Amino acid sequence: MPAGGRPTVRSRRLGTALKQYRLAAKFDQPQAADLIASSQARISRVESGHATPRVIEVRLLLDAYGVKDPEVRVKLEELAKNSKNRGWWLEHAAHLRPDYVDHIALEDDATYIREWQPVTVPGLLQTPAYAESVIAGGPHYLEPERIDQLVKVRMGRQAKIDEGGASYTVILWEGVVVHPLVSVGIHREQLSAILEAGKRKNVTVQVLPFSAGALAGYSSAFYSFSFDEEPTVEAVAMDNLRGTSVLEGAEDLAAYANAYDLLRSSALAPDASAKLIRGVLRSLKEDTS
Numbered sequence: 001m002p003a004g005g006r007p008t009v010r011s012r013r014l015g016t017a018l019k020q021y022r023l024a025a026k027f028d029q030p031q032a033a034d035l036i037a038s039s040q041a042r043i044s045r046v047e048s049g050h051a052t053p054r055v056i057e058v059r060l061l062l063d064a065y066g067v068k069d070p071e072v073r074v075k076l077e078e079l080a081k082n083s084k085n086r087g088w089w090l091e092h093a094a095h096l097r098p099d100y101v102d103h104i105a106l107e108d109d110a111t112y113i114r115e116w117q118p119v120t121v122p123g124l125l126q127t128p129a130y131a132e133s134v135i136a137g138g139p140h141y142l143e144p145e146r147i148d149q150l151v152k153v154r155m156g157r158q159a160k161i162d163e164g165g166a167s168y169t170v171i172l173w174e175g176v177v178v179h180p181l182v183s184v185g186i187h188r189e190q191l192s193a194i195l196e197a198g199k200r201k202n203v204t205v206q207v208l209p210f211s212a213g214a215l216a217g218y219s220s221a222f223y224s225f226s227f228d229e230e231p232t233v234e235a236v237a238m239d240n241l242r243g244t245s246v247l248e249g250a251e252d253l254a255a256y257a258n259a260y261d262l263l264r265s266s267a268l269a270p271d272a273s274a275k276l277i278r279g280v281l282r283s284l285k286e287d288t289s
Helices: 009-024 029-035 040-048 055-065 070-082 088-095 098-109 128-136 144-157 174-178 184-197 210-217 250-266 270-288
Strands: 112-117 167-173 203-208 222-226 235-240 243-247
Touching (some): 009 040, 009 055, 009 070, 009 098, 029 040, 055 070, 088 098, 088 144, 098 144, 098 222, 098 235, 098 243, 112 250, 128 144, 128 184, 167 174, 167 250, 174 203, 174 210, 174 270, 184 203, 184 270, 203 210, 203 250, 203 270, 222 250, 235 250, 243 250
Parallel strands (some): 112 167
Antiparallel strands (some): 112 222, 235 243
């Protein structure tokens, strides 16, 4: 069973894929159960993510379903191996919501991460001071100790990007750059950090300008994740007051992939975006000099 007795994003991804291949091969659950000398109930639990199959079981099912693509097979076998693994973030589990744990696990597995942020600087680019300020200024009171832990987790998430472990593309609304949600000093430091991050080969920062009009309200913030060599969207996460929602349905994924393409096509190019950020940074320095 996945750690904690609840489906993890890894076990759900594995179960969803096995179900899709089973249906494509026209097997029902009892037939699939016979393939691994198990029960229909266990197949159901595997496909819902509530149970994790052994690697040998995954191989037997894929053989029967006619799945021969070696990349697909390796990916699903890795999910079976790693679905119970403890990620670095679980050291802070007492301070994290289960849905936030799911979000971090998606980031940790991803090869491509795309993000749209119309309100705040993305967590993957935040400085410690910015992170502390926006976490402490949230709608719910948090003890100082928990704020410190959440800042540590946010900084830990950035290692994936800092080490080049994923390609990261983010689109910021111009309001995020121009209108500080924190003190001017922290905002200046944060803008400088964004410019530095944008110099990395695996990071692309674009700004959606005010001139794009109502497009900025087209969607609330969202993140899309890909887990293979190709940037096909395989999961989407969205934050709300109650937590983080993860979408994995084909129609949802297509809708958010199209939304991101629309936002990106209307955003400034990376060089023009950096120029805009440098201009705002200069104006902030002049205002406080």
